[in-house]
Amino acid sequence: MAKAGEIAAWLGVELEPGADVGVELLAVSSIEAAEISSIVFATDGKNLAVAVDSAAGLILAGHRAAEGVGDLRVLRVADARLAFAKVAQRLGASKRVTEIHATAVVDATVTLGEGTRVGAGSVLEEGVTIGRDCEIGPRVVIYAGTRLGDRVNVQAGAVLGGKGFGYARDSATGEYTLFPQQGTLVIEDDVDIGANTTIDRGALGETRIGAGSKLDNLVHIGHNCVIGRNVVIAAQTGISGSSVVEDGAILGGQVGIGEHALVGKGVILGGGAGVLSNKKMQGPGQVFWGRPARPLKEYLRDLASLKKR
Numbered sequence: 001m002a003k004a005g006e007i008a009a010w011l012g013v014e015l016e017p018g019a020d021v022g023v024e025l026l027a028v029s030s031i032e033a034a035e036i037s038s039i040v041f042a043t044d045g046k047n048l049a050v051a052v053d054s055a056a057g058l059i060l061a062g063h064r065a066a067e068g069v070g071d072l073r074v075l076r077v078a079d080a081r082l083a084f085a086k087v088a089q090r091l092g093a094s095k096r097v098t099e100i101h102a103t104a105v106v107d108a109t110v111t112l113g114e115g116t117r118v119g120a121g122s123v124l125e126e127g128v129t130i131g132r133d134c135e136i137g138p139r140v141v142i143y144a145g146t147r148l149g150d151r152v153n154v155q156a157g158a159v160l161g162g163k164g165f166g167y168a169r170d171s172a173t174g175e176y177t178l179f180p181q182q183g184t185l186v187i188e189d190d191v192d193i194g195a196n197t198t199i200d201r202g203a204l205g206e207t208r209i210g211a212g213s214k215l216d217n218l219v220h221i222g223h224n225c226v227i228g229r230n231v232v233i234a235a236q237t238g239i240s241g242s243s244v245v246e247d248g249a250i251l252g253g254q255v256g257i258g259e260h261a262l263v264g265k266g267v268i269l270g271g272g273a274g275v276l277s278n279k280k281m282q283g284p285g286q287v288f289w290g291r292p293a294r295p296l297k298e299y300l301r302d303l304a305s306l307k308k309r
Helices: 004-011 045-052 080-094 296-308
Strands: 038-042 058-062 074-077 159-162 167-169 176-178 184-187 198-200 206-209 287-289
Touching: 004 074, 004 080, 038 045, 038 080, 045 058, 058 080, 074 080, 159 184, 184 198, 198 206, 287 296
Parallel strands: 038 058, 058 074, 159 198, 184 206
Antiparallel strands: 167 176
């Protein structure tokens, strides 16, 4: 629960003159389901008109959408959708208590931060460290020594810190011997990890996922990879060992990246793009597509050329 004045302070804005700063809000809501204790948002004038007709106790609206609207429940913000998400997160965090499901297996050496919850059937091995206000879903496995920061959300079935896929081959016999996989996995603050995603530990060093990054379901990240801050990776993407994805990059669904590759800061890889081993894809805002991945204009030109044949 929070009062309207507190929410305005969270967002760094002010309520309308004369608005009741003491109105108590319990949760975010859709406009259709809004009650007097609900917070809703509107991104345009049409939705705002509907919100004003609802029972909502607080309405987040962009400055342009709110022009000429005199309802004292309207809180004017730069980006209503973003503000709504931030408020929802803040309200959720304020309710959290530390909780370990009875069926979870948590080693005695595990460290859990305040407000962190561990779901049914999850396994946390020795030396795992998890920060504050984290959500570990059902049937998550976190291997020994893995470290998670604050506000990390891990959905069901994810496997974190397992051994990487690295072998030494005997050229004489063709046999493979597992290369040491004794490094660590570090996941920084505010990372979301989707269902059935797997992230391997480093071989001798570490694998690291930067703060604020968001990983969809069924993503695989190999050993010794470094994922920067605020990276978005969509479903079924696979990243081979020792590759680097720098800050702010966006990877579409089913992207494949070879080993020792570099995806530069702010680069966008379209769905299904393939990056060859040791390849460097650079240029903030540059879009690459295709297999092998190449600049979008070049990819579209090649498609047009094929169509003419």
